[in-house]
Amino acid sequence: MANKGWDEFEIGAMLRTFDGSIDDIAGTAQEDRSYSESSSYRASVADWRLEKPVFNKDYCIDCQFCWIYCPDVSIIARDKKMIGVDMDHCKGCGICVEVCPTNPKSLLMFTEQADEESEIASWPSKDEEK
């Protein structure tokens, strides 16, 4: 969408989230919806992040605490399984790591530059004190 100057905005504006029509939004998964240019689903806030969550599925028990408490709809859960983190929309707040109940945690924060595969390979082991 072209950038507009401060005096070129419409006084009232209507934005359409979808191209075309969807009859049952609540029954359509996000990847099956045809988002229009004006949906923030098409935008990214990845550059807000200083640290990123890394998901290690070996320890995940699919409790979905991270899904319900994620403020940015960035935990992708399909068919009752947690399948990953949406890195376009994650702001790196770290709530998912805090609420993760497993030992060791199946989500941990690493710096944005960290290599996911090597971090998963050197994942911390079980903390006996907890």
Add this chain to the structure above:
Amino acid sequence: MSEIKKIKNLKEFSTSADRFEGANLLCPGCAHSIIVREVLNATNDDLILSASTGCLEVCTAVYPYTSWDASWIHIGFENGSTAVAGAESMYNALKTKGRLKQPDRNPKFVSFAGDGASYDIGFQWISGCMERGHNIMHVVLDNEVYANTGGQRSSSTPIGSSATTSPSGSHSYGEKKNKKDMMSIMAAHHIPYVAQVAPNKWKDMVKKIQKGFAVDGPVFINAVSPCTTEWKFDPKDTMYLTDLSTDSLVFPLYEIIDGKELNITYRPKNVVPVEEYLAAQGRFKHLFKDQYKHMIKEWQDRVDSNWAYLQRREEAKV
């Protein structure tokens, strides 16, 4: 479509397709969007939404983007509730005239507002909606401060909190007035359902939201929304703060039916001292200086007496 969505456990709940999108501009760790997601996912029906001016509105509708996958309107600071009440009236009128294209879809009308837009600026409008008996739900995202404009005090700001218009210092402990009891005021409208919710108790929250959707008439929901910027804590601790607020009974979870029957819906197993809740937040940091230490005991006494009052009301069913 109008039957209540079955949500037995979190796994089942997680199959919901979100109708609120990421890449909104809310702060990392903001509880607003957690509350909004829990409300929207509580139903499969169509939604007609509004938001009053506040963090939620300015962050989810930044031209040319919108973060909402449902009909959503914003007009002004005060009239989010009346905007959605107007839509509800129009819907009913068209339904009566038989001019709806899909009359069996049964949409839900929800208005979101911050505490500033509900406790202060939009108070008269909300009161009007409640009195006229529209079939709407008003959800307050209560972060106890005007967070969007830089942390001015609102009438929801609790005593002792440092806000930019009531700062703490050598002569003041910050905000002097205690929080407005909005729950009682709304219950006094004798509307069918008034409830206080917290996003960490998602099951309690979803149950209350579904109850609110099921009743015929106006519903008022007050949701505690810890604000990482103005309460001054680390973004990752949002859920910890919410846990503290419910377990210290600063935000007791209860519902009032028809303005007459009060039910407490969550009793913490281990009640946390209020001191712990205050200590976790930067806005209460000054209360731990010798000069203002007496405030902590006052806080505890007030929270205790409020909890005793709620229990008495529940027992007496009034």
